[in-house]
Amino acid sequence: MLLIGTDAPQAHIPLEVRSGRHDQPYAIKTQLGWAVRGPVTDTTTQKSANVNFQQSADVLLQQQLEKMWTTDFDDKVKVERNSMSLEDKKALNTMNSSLRYENGHYKLKLPWRDEKAVMPNNLTLAHARLEHLKRKLARDQELHKMYTASVTDYIQKGHAQEVTHIESDSNRVWYLPHHPVTNTNKPGKVRVVFDCAAKYKGISLNSQLLQGPDFMNSLVGVLIRFRQEPVAIAADIEAMFHQVRVEDLDCDALRFLWWPEGDMTQQPRCYKMLVHLFGATSSPSCTAYALIRTASDNAHMYKPEVVNTVKRNFYVDDCLKSVSSDEKAIELAADLQSLLRRGGFRLTKWLSNKRDVVESIPESERARSIMNLSKSDSSPVDRALGVQWNVEKDELKFKVQLSEKPITRRGILSIVSSIFDPLGLVAPVTLRAKAIVQNLCRQKLSWDDPIPEKDTYEWKQWLDTLPYLESVSVRRCFKPQDFGTLKNAQLHVFCDGSQLGYGACVYLRLKDEKNLISCSLVAGKSRLAPIKRHLFQDLNFQEQLSLPGFIR
Structure with a gap:
């Protein structure tokens, strides 16, 4: 075997190791990708071999998980x-x-x-x-x-x-x-x-x-x-x-x-x-x-x-x-x-x-009089939580459609990642579900392992409360009926952070020529605190949620 790049040891530092039984090969992930090492059969006899590469479903799940972590706050500035x-x-x-x-x-x-x-x-x-x-x-x-x-x-x-x-x-x-x-x-x-x-x-x-x-x-x-x-x-x-x-x-x-x-x-x-x-x-x-x-x-x-x-x-x-x-x-x-x-x-x-x-x-x-705003830019998906426009009442409402999934990391991630709430109107509710997923990651459970009884109870409790969101509605238009000529408009941003996560919400305050005041929730955002965080990271939550960063 020829090793190339041994003069750059940082390229070979193991990032992840997956092992089988004691007599089986094991896989190591480095910055160069995955490598399989371990014993093979007798190499003195020449034999033909077929090599097949497939992307692991676990890798795809990990990508789905990382996408969910970063969905709410887009850290890229508009120019980028x-x-x-x-x-x-x-x-x-x-x-x-x-x-x-x-x-x-x-x-x-x-x-x-x-x-x-x-x-x-x-x-x-x-x-x-x-x-x-x-x-x-x-x-x-x-x-x-x-x-x-x-x-x-x-x-x-x-x-x-x-x-x-x-x-x-x-x-x-x-x-x-x-x-x-x-x-x-x-x-x-x-x-x-x-x-x-x-x-x-x-x-x-x-x-x-x-x-x-x-x-x-x-x-x-x-x-x-x-x-x-x-x-x-x-x-x-x-x-x-x-x-x-x-x-x-x-x-x-x-x-x-x-x-x-x-x-x-x-x-x-x-x-x-x-x-x-x-x-x-x-x-x-x-x-x-x-x-x-x-x-x-x-x-x-x-x-x-x-x-x-x-x-x-x-x-x-x-x-x-x-x-x-x-x-x-x-x-x-x-x-x-x-x-x-x-x-x-x-x-x-x-x-x-x-x-x-x-x-x-x-x-x-x-x-028809109901428009599904849960647009999918890929193949059709079943949304656990979607947003709809009720045209007759002119309201934004939520549609809950839960499907049977096993209570494992895989099943829970499938439901949580299918939540569609682009304006973050119910971000406090969805953050709780993401925290459950994060806690399971922290325990380093396999994707299909049964989860602990405490986490199972918490997950079932969250599922039981989710249908109540169907009774929640938000006025589509920021201006109420019979609102007069706009005199003044203000954006009010509230933000907070904790050991669990951090979030922000924006309200639009409008005043007409009759001094009638209307306040509407524009959008909300939330994100879990990272599993591995630095000592001073909690102190930076408020800075991360500054008005320019959120409004962009």
């Missing part, structure tokens, strides 16, 4: 978040140089890491995954029917087409495995998800694509602006990713196998997607870029408020906007539909807390 890396600049250059407007839609190249890279022929992987899909669909006729309808819809709408010439001039021909994903909130529908992360010979489509700049607005910012004025409107872009086309030559990297008309008795044929995919690492950036260009390219035809609404009041494909009067809302809704149609986007599922505004929208374009 908005700055672009060299890769982001390269992706943006690709978007700028390749952007075309064709048949009512924008068309963009895929932002490749290396334009000259050659991708291996992964057709065998696609066939193997298709066989797995065939067995799954054969067991569920209803799923087969819905999945076939979804693929057929792609073809009929021009989002996909059959490949008639298998040979291609492109050096990046790639076949994407695909599978169905259902959402309990959308019964009767199934989404076709293309596995852009599927690897063949160490390469996947996502590994060859640049992610691109983050053009997404802050969800907290969008929600706070949504609460500014008394008249609220909301809408959704239908199939947003599929409204942005992909450059023709790049479509060969988006091939997939499917049976004609879903008939699994026939030989599968080759198709290719012509649009940006849900699941491709570059799709959020490319589609957001096309949306922004729709607004800027047509800015001369619309009022600044219409253009700014597209740029500042969308989170992914959801539009959330508040204005001062019904008339402004009706005009804005019409202008937004007109503007986005120029980019090939259709705004639908309209909602408003004002009847006149709703009646100005065609009935086929309206949504």
Whole structure:
């Protein structure tokens, strides 16, 4: 065995050790990664061996845990978040140089890491995954029917087409495995998800694509602006990713196998997607870029408020906007539909807390009176706690939907990490659950070990109280009804810290010309104190929660 880098001992300091029985190898994690050491069988005889690498589920759980610790307070300043890396600049250059407007839609190249890279022929992987899909669909006729309808819809709408010439001039021909994903909130529908992360010979489509700049607005910012004025409107872009086309030559990297008309008795044929995919690492950036260009390219035809609404009041494909009067809302809704149609986007599922505004929208374009604000930018998830907008009462409410999970570190983390409270309106409640998770980490229990009786009791007690949050409501608009002309506005920030954690909340104090005063909770934040903390760290909590840091 050859050891490289022994002159840099800090690179080999064990960060974590995982051992088996006394006669088994053990794994050591250093700054260079994981290494396995220990006895092997007789090495005098030459034998062939297969080596397989898989990312441990425990590693993924640890990443999920770290994400939960850092969700509430974003320590990055705004300038740092908005700055672009060299890769982001390269992706943006690709978007700028390749952007075309064709048949009512924008068309963009895929932002490749290396334009000259050659991708291996992964057709065998696609066939193997298709066989797995065939067995799954054969067991569920209803799923087969819905999945076939979804693929057929792609073809009929021009989002996909059959490949008639298998040979291609492109050096990046790639076949994407695909599978169905259902959402309990959308019964009767199934989404076709293309596995852009599927690897063949160490390469996947996502590994060859640049992610691109983050053009997404802050969800907290969008929600706070949504609460500014008394008249609220909301809408959704239908199939947003599929409204942005992909450059023709790049479509060969988006091939997939499917049976004609879903008939699994026939030989599968080759198709290719012509649009940006849900699941491709570059799709959020490319589609957001096309949306922004729709607004800027047509800015001369619309009022600044219409253009700014597209740029500042969308989170992914959801539009959330508040204005001062019904008339402004009706005009804005019409202008937004007109503007986005120029980019090939259709705004639908309209909602408003004002009847006149709703009646100005065609009935086929309206949504129901409850809007789920628990947006997920990935696959559909079941939220243990989610936020909803009750349109009729014009209130923000909480929806509790608990699923059965084992009382282990794994099961508890699954529930706690599914809590969605972006404004931190019930942060004191969710902090208690995070403290339970932290305490289990402190005890160094394995992910699936039974937890101590004391912690079990505390966890069950927290679960029993969670449904009471459904009775909690917060007024959407900061201004109460019949509030007059705004005379004065103040932000009041309260913060505190302890050995358990630290938190802050912001209230908005408004005064009108009649000296009527209204106070509203804007947002709250909380974070657990680190398991390993320095002596003076508690004294720094107040400094960390200073007004500039929290408001950003």
